[in-house]
Amino acid sequence: MTRSLTADELVNATTEELSTYLRSGTLNTHALAQSLDYEGLDINDWERIKRIHFCLTERVRDFVTALPDRVRRIKTEHQREHIDTQGEVRGSINWSATLRTRSETGYADRSRFVCNTPYTEYDIPENRVLKRLLWEIYRTVTNELEAVEYDWRREYWTDDQMAQFNRLYNQNVHLNRIRDGQTISVSGQDMNTARRSRLGIYTDAYALYDTYQRLQADTFDSDITDLLAETLIVPNTTPTLFELFCCFRVIRLLNRYTSGFSLQPIDGQNNALAHLESSDARIEIHHDSTGKLSIHEPLDPTDRPTHPLFARYADALTDYSNSLETLTGDSNDLVLYSGRPDLVIEVYDTTSNDQLVALLLGEVKYSGAEQTFKQGLEELLMYRRFADHDGYLIDDPAVTVTNLLITNGFTTGGTSDTVTHLNGTDLLTPSSDHQHLPDWIRPLVGPIWNRPVTSES
Template identity: 40%
Template sequence: MSKTSRNTLAETVQRDLIAYLGRGRPINQQAVTEQLDPTGLSISDFDRLKRIHFALSEPVRDYINDLPERLRRIRTANNVEREHIRGEVRGAVDWGQTFRTRYAENPEDRSKFVTRSPYTEYQLPENILLKTLLSILVETVKTDLSAIDQSWRRNAWSDADVEAFVRRVSRNIHLERIDADADTPVKATHVEAARRSRQPLYYEAYELFQQYDRLRNNEFGDPRVREILFNTLYVPDTATLFELACVFRLLRSLEDEYAVMLHPIEAGSGAIAEIRTDRWQIEVFHDESGPLTFKESLPESPTDEYLRRYERVLDRHQEFLGRENRRPLYRGRPDLVIIVSERETDDETPQKIVLGEFKHSASHSVFSDAVQELFEYLEYARYEKTAGHSDSDESYVVDDGSIDLAGLVITDGHPSKDTQDDVMHLDYRSIADEVESGDIFNY
């Protein structure tokens, strides 16, 4: 059986991400964003990531290229400012308004005048939308894009392009007179005025702002919005794509089989998703250890001959490099951690823990390595006991008879169906069937 292609995996991840975000499903946007970050800057703010995609999109760049010529025809309106003064008169007197004011207040007071000063009005509804859109782009380009020191960014927005755009907007005398910025609330009157305009400066600004607003609100039913996000989406390495595809397929299968919905993620949680039933809470972590640790340190004074010699190796290595901190004897992190806990109890100890390892391969040697890695995770996983226990030390999960510990290896096309009591091997394509059979979760 051949492996799933990279393009198919990318399409699967994009489709599933759209399905969760577009329907308002509470997937952990921070956790997903860190996997799909195009900048290499470990961006965890999904809204920020969407702004970057918006600035990188082709419609925005085309609009920016046409901006210098179009800004010369920015709309204004002629208006008149009237001022009530007493004594010395400066400016043209509005005699009709002056006589009406004197008559209404004091007909005998000949020192009071109303003057009229014409001025150019810039605070038009379409101008407010235009300035707000350009301010959003300036902030994104100046703060986010310019900090990305990678060739693909410079191909889309060179340093000269960034500097020219920021200067053009910030120093334009017409835009300076429009009182709006990136945080200005855009009202329906602003949108409608830009939409009805015959000038491309405004009606294209309207179209871009509408797409930005829909992108910001995850309205991926609009194909143009999907295109903005995913045509500029950095596609991570194939292994990460495969891991995300496995996670999404597991989540979708759990939802379908148990008729449950994902629960909103609490702030600061590393879980990519949470599922709750009346009795159970299931936390799903991808590329995160969650409440577990997978680390073994050398004892202070090892008595075993092998460990003593290994300690000397580490000491000499650190001394040679001039470092003080020694490497641990073992450190690991599974691709998947699932914690199943009972909700209505004071004991925070999980009822079940599932550790998973994903390999986008059909190779037997890769499968063998994955199984060994999984056995290491199962053997070394520690969980800190708190409520309901007299001690608060981290203990090995495998030694705790109160926790059901299981392992899951998911490959892509490996024919083996080998299964032990606590470890199961699945093919990527059969995840839904195994969830439906109840072999993975029986809660």
């Protein structure tokens, strides 16, 4: 019986891989954002996701929990300002300034005074760092997390904690005397002053805001990748996590076995999760995306199929579209088939106008159930038939198409020339244990251009 990956193994392996790729700068964070599936959050913006990660950390939550007592002792500076008064004295009289003011009117009004009036200044460097940090936390908690009614959010922020922080930020008399955090621009001098403060609230605020700035700048130091790993896993996203694990391990294997290729930084203009390049070719790895393929077959309402069975199917789709629009007002495109694999790997010859020369279609199922295996197999073979790149690829002998099905614990008794079946544990094997090029990778690499392949990193 094939062993399944446990949740702990999956978490540890995925976070390790994520940290590695983020540090190397070879992971497309915009594509990653679309892959991270938080229940209750419809967010695929990497900047917003990073703020959520930051606010879910234990350090931030501990800092916010301790705030009610700490803000009572925030630092202020006592200043004096010159105020021109008439008939009253506020503070000590500045006689030289008073006499100059009276001289302007010929000393006719002896009720005019210029006073040195004391006031308390809250707009100091340490408070600017503190208030800006709190604003970043506040806007994330209220805009992103507050409306999420799922258990995973309450494990990080309870309803009472959110309500208490909301009241503190909006109603605390000390915080309200510091200008609005949204208007504050924290300077390097402000940060240095907070870092050198003798008060723990400011040194902690400095440390947290420094972490936040590096996170937002995609400066993936070890503590930043640890932060992302700490808050990566939330309940009900295990299937997506398994897909990411499989993608990361496939990237690792490709990087190991594709002679002459290396992982490259990737910009947000490309929707690939990662890509490898050589002097004359490029390999793109896509997760939950069709890449540059089309796996979508529209139905022409003006061209009714001649086969009676398909004609009935087309009629049923037309009836559905018309009824849906009549009953709800929603429109629906007539589609014979549409699909999106969990994994797409495209290999392009960059010396020949980016010609597609090899393709892998992958379906990933976080299950060892026979029925789920059958479902994944059917989906994968449908992708194979409908994959289009200026024509159906199954009919193009110039493009090698590989089909990969990955499950978590299902055992098959035979083999297929059409589909390779792996289990997650096959990818969990440390790379040092691999002595030979995996068969399912072979069509993607050297043989396409008669290049040598390697079995050593």
